[in-house]
Amino acid sequence: MPITIPKQLPAGELLKQEKIFVMDEERATTQDIRPLRILVVNLMPQKEKTELQLLRLLGNTPVQVDVTFLHTETYVSKNVSQNHLDSFYKTFREVKNEKFDGMIVTGAPIEQMEFEDVEYWEEMQAILDWAITNVTSSMHICWGAQAALYHYYGVEKYQLPSKCFGIFDHIVTDPTVNLARGFNDLFPAPHSRHTGVSGDAIELHPDLTILAHSNDVGPFIVLSNDAKNIMITGHLEYDAGTLKEEYDRDVAKGLEIDIPVNYFPNDDPSNDPLNKWRSHTHLLFSNWLNYYVYQQTPFEWK
Template identity: 45%
Template sequence: MPITIPDDLPARRTLTAEGVVVMGQADAVRQDIRPMRIGLLNLMPDKISTETQIARLIGATPLQVELTLVGITGHVPRNTAADHMAAFYRPWADVRKEQFDGFIITGAPVEKLPFEAVLYWDEMRRIFDWTQTHVHRLFTICWAAQAALHHFHGLPKHVLGEKLFGVFPHRNLAPCSPYLRGFSDRFSIPVSRWAETRGPDIAAGGGLTVLADSEDAGPCLVHDPRHGALHMFNHVEYDTGTLADEYARDVVGGASMRVPAHYFPGDDPARPPENGWRSHAHLLFGNWINEIYQSTPFDLTEVGRDRLG
């Protein structure tokens, strides 16, 4: 089944060229099927690239998915055109009365700031609480994962002395988890962050399970069943060239940056990198979508009631 996105969203052209089946909204309503509703709160600076990355992964599953792009209410992004935001994004205040089968919240370039210093932190707290009554399953990425664990469990965020940057080997700690179905014992994932959530803090959080970690990069994937959430500290969704683009941006901006580890062949930025994580990205998102499908109510108005009881 295809993913349903707006006909003129830039991601549509990219996905169609890659062979991803994309359905127009007019065609979708003619099918006698309830699509899975997935919301994407996109906090990344390069919103168009992130839209494409996430849509590619959820559009590869065999289920029909309707993607809704969501933004922080009243927040004006500096790196995305206002007409793009107006055309394709809905502020959270406009969707807060609606239900979603799944909701994804991305990372944000605010990792060095205390949570309470982030301009939209109050709304983020309301969004996290809202997911407990209006969202069946939550998926958070990078800063959003740190923020969710801080909000729900009081876990601290530790700012690093230098950026943790590269493609690092990870261990599958829970091969029986439905979210890691089909995963190798070891696999690589891109990492790009200035802060971390530490294993001992997670162990003290109560009811949390680390599904995957790295000897170099620490915890990677955390399951929080009480809040219906999966938290990914790293960037399995990244394109092949995303770390290269970030490295070039930082160098041009005058930052003293190390070459991303284990990424460029021979650590030579002049050589094109190879993607060794694509299959695991599809596995993870496919497993997440499947778990939603197996348990979400057919009647969307029933979403969240299992946590109210």
């Protein structure tokens, strides 16, 4: 089934070239079914790249998905044009009276800041509070996961001794949980962050379960027991070359940066990296949309 996007969104043509089934809003209005409404709170600097990564995944499912992008009002992104934001994004004020079946909160390169020092933290808190009653299920990625763990459950983040950067293996703790359906017992996933969250603190919380973890980098998939919130501490949505772009950027700036772990073939940055996590990325999003959104959301919101 297709994903519904604004007619002129730049990512649309790229998705069509990749044979992702997309449908513009004009055609979608003629369909006599109700699509899932997904709100994407895009906090990443390069918003168009993140749009493409997420739309690939939302568009590879058997349900029609209607995507709304949201940007913060209290912080203006420096890496995307205002015209792009005006054309394809809404603000929280514009959607706060609406209901959504699912919400995705992306990462943001601010994890070394205290939450209260982030310019849009109060706005982020308002969005998270609103989601309790206005969203069926939310997926929080990287910084978004840390923010959700802190705001909803009081789990603090902490500074790592060195950047968690590369591809790491993760163990599924309970393959019978719907979110992990089809997962291998051991699967790889990318990480790129300077902070972490305590597995012990999460395990001690009565409302949280660790569904996948790494012996090297800690908790990876954390699920709230009411299935309202899914926290992903890494970046399964990343393309094969995303960590390379980050590495090359920091090298060009003269920063001290280690080669991403288990990423470049033979640990040689001149070799093109391979995507080893794509199948589990699609499984994660498909399972979330099916079991935690489609199967749970009301057909008509009250």
